[in-house]
Amino acid sequence: MNSELLSALDDLERERGIDKEILFQAIESALISAYRRNFASAQNVRVRIDRQTGATQVWAQKTVVAEVQDHRLEVGLDEAREIRPGSVEGDILEFEVTPKNFGRIAAQTAKQVIVQRIREAERGLIYEEFVGREGDIVTGLVQRAERGLVYIDLGRTEAIMMPSEQVPGERLRANERVKLYVVEVKKTNKGPQIFVSRNHPGLIKRLFELEVPEIHDGVVEIKGIAREAGARTKIAVWAEDPNVDPVGSCVGNKGTRVQAIVQELHGEKLDIIRWDPDPTIFVANALSPAQVTEVVVEPDTRVARVVVPDNQLSLGIGKEGQNARLAAKLTGWKVDLRSESQVSNSGSWW
Known part of the structure; x- marks a missing residue:
């Protein structure tokens, strides 16, 4: 030697x-x-x-x-x-x-x-x-796709995105820079294996924390997220200070903040909902963009019975039931949605 x-x-x-x-x-x-x-x-x-x-x-x-x-x-x-x-x-x-x-x-x-x-x-x-970034967001370059797996270059190492963590219909191009949610980090004999996701609701949360200073600083709080990756996400936000508009903070001036997130998600629709401790108000907000006439909740069964104008029923239900389904997931209440004429013709509200 x-x-x-x-x-x-x-x-x-x-x-x-x-x-x-x-x-x-x-x-x-x-x-x-x-x-x-x-x-x-x-x-x-x-x-x-x-x-x-x-x-x-x-x-x-x-x-x-x-x-x-x-x-x-x-x-x-x-x-x-x-x-x-x-x-x-x-x-x-x-x-x-x-x-x-x-x-x-x-x-x-x-x-x-x-x-x-x-x-x-x-x-x-x-x-x-x-391992300290599990549950956090990272940025990487799309490297290649093999047998359903997508490999992402993180600079010092490589991450893997399993088929179950990919967004249906999303086509990632080679050398495209994307943001990803770190799901799990495993220690192996060949080095660490990092598993990332594009469809995890946590990705939405982290993206809003990056784009909205009020969320990062704790002035605005994310109360819940319901997501059908690649199609639509509903996010409920709230601010303790009555002088702070939580929805406006997330949208940004002329929509710049939310548009940056939509662009990162390749056009996924985002509904930013004002959270409310009153479930009747929260459920009504969650059904946005549909307008709601009345909400009656049954705490024992966790059912929220909702009435909307006739011309708002299809909007409230959404394509293939998506809007109502996401509203139910976001609020934790089963949503029974009917139009005013349906309630009127039945002879009773329910």
Whole structure:
């Protein structure tokens, strides 16, 4: 091992925080295997690297016995006492067996171990960075799609988007920059595996936190999100300060804030709803853009019976029931929606 490698170990300890002694021990362990592999030796050996000079020595370890059966592993008692007086059976003696060209092998092995430990350290750092970002948002470049999986380049590592986490009908182009929600980070032998999502409701929450300072600062609070990814999302917001308009804060001047989010979601519709502690008001707001005539709630069954003008019924229900379905999911109330004429013709409100 030469001075360059010793210097490299010093640099690794200083710059990457990898303990130099741990590296020495790892190289010594690797050199034992290299010695046995290159010199077809079945001996019990120990490798020692001088911490100051880098000189490498191989020592064969032999057990002191009365009668030698295997010269590779054993040494006779008489011979042992010539080397170390007072030796007894069972003692271990060491004999230097360093091959002449072992320095070259030691240098190559050291480089391999160092590279491996650098990779392991980098993987550890990447894992620590991203495991703390579960539930957070990241930005990456779309790399490729294979067998239904989408691979995203996050710079220092790669993320995977499973089919279940993709938005139906969304086509991501190669090298397109997208924002993603970190669902899970796993530690594996090959490094961290980062699983991301484009259809998770948490993505909506994080996007609003990025675009709306009032949400980031806690002035406006997100009370709930109901999403059918790629089609429509309803988000309920509220502000404790009566002088703050939570919906207006999210929409932004001339809709700039909400439009930035819609653009990131490739045109997904967003309904920003004012949350209210009164479920009758909250349910009515949640059915936006439909206008509501009356809401009666039944707390025992969690049913909200809603009446809308005749010309608002289809709007309240939405395409394939989507608007009413999302309103129910957002509020936690089962929505029974009827038009004024339906209620009038039945002879009673319900």
